[in-house]
Amino acid sequence: MSTDIDWSGWPEAYDRAIFDEVDSTMAEAARNAPFLTRPTWIMARRQTAARGRRGRAWANPAGNFSATLVMYPNSTPDQAALRSFVASMALYETLAKVVDPAKLGLKWPNDVLLAGGKVAGILLEASGQGTGTDWLSIGIGINLQTAPTPVEVEPRALPPVAVADHSPARLPVEGVLFELAVAFDRWETSFQTYGFEPLRQNWLRHAARLGQPITARTGNTETLGTFETVDAQGNLILNTARGRQAIAAADVYF
Structure with missing residues (x-):
């Protein structure tokens, strides 16, 4: 991934907004989702109040990656939730460009592992009534430069690890956003065209602890x-x- 970002290959169906600082990209997504007209990636170089699943705090040292994709899946909540697998595969392909793919694993439901530690996480939040989904936010955090000290220690949780510990590449967050958006668009197109089964089969090929x-x-x-x-x-x-x-x-x- 070059430090000079060529945005010309950015997926045409998606917008992007890049901030130096926000409270959290998930919060920024929730504030803007009702007013956006197209799927939009929201990235921040720094978050002051990042959070993970179940409202847990999420440490976000400088140089790590934080972004949220706001999209409008026009589907049931159950179908919208399958985008966690789309995001997982996009993350896998993005990270496999700079680390040994054999060291990567996908942990159900929404973590990416590197050498047995947690290198990335996915958070989904949706808004809608009844059987519909008005909008879906997919938050993604990647430990690029630093494996943070957990803000909240969970029993038996896997230790955080950083890409920098396993790759000489020093990744610009904008470059990661570009690669992630391209990969997500490819898997989302496959999902919409062929359904969940091809995505499921590919995810299982990289699943951590399958059969164990x-x-x-x-x-x-x-x-x-x-x-x-x-x-x-x-x-x-x-x-x-x-x-x-x-x-x-x-x-x-x-």
């Missing part, structure tokens, strides 16, 4: 089982002592 025991925690309930697959709805499928179980949302631990 994992633990899925939902609230105060933990389910231990063998990670068998992801089904046609994006659910995690575990083979457990009580049989085969489909899990729609959970924190996963190895």
Whole structure:
């Protein structure tokens, strides 16, 4: 990825807005989503109040990547949620340009691993009524230069790692945005054209701990089982002592 960004190959269907500083790109997306006319990438070089899943704080040292894509999927919430797999594949392809792809893994539902640690995370938030989705925000954070000290320590959580620890490349955030947007557009086009199945199959090729025991925690309930697959709805499928179980949302631990 060059430090001189040639924006001429930017996907035509998407706008972009780049800020030096915002409270969080997810918050900026929520403020602007009702007024945007096209899907838009919102990137900030610095966030002052970044957050992750379930409202957890997200450390965002300078030089790391933070962006949110606002899009209008015109679909049910369940279909909109499958964009986490689109984002995962786009992240995988972007990072595979600068690190050994064999070191990368996709952790259900929305993390990217590098050498066994968490290098990137995805956060989805949607707005809509009934069976519709008015807009969807896809937040993406990547530890490019620094593996931050976790703001909140979760038991059994994987340690954060940085791209810089595994690659000599020093990546400009604008270049990462460009590569990520191009890859996302390609996978989103595939998803809209061919449905979820090709995306699911590709995601599974890079899935972390597939065929191995994992633990899925939902609230105060933990389910231990063998990670068998992801089904046609994006659910995690575990083979457990009580049989085969489909899990729609959970924190996963190895």
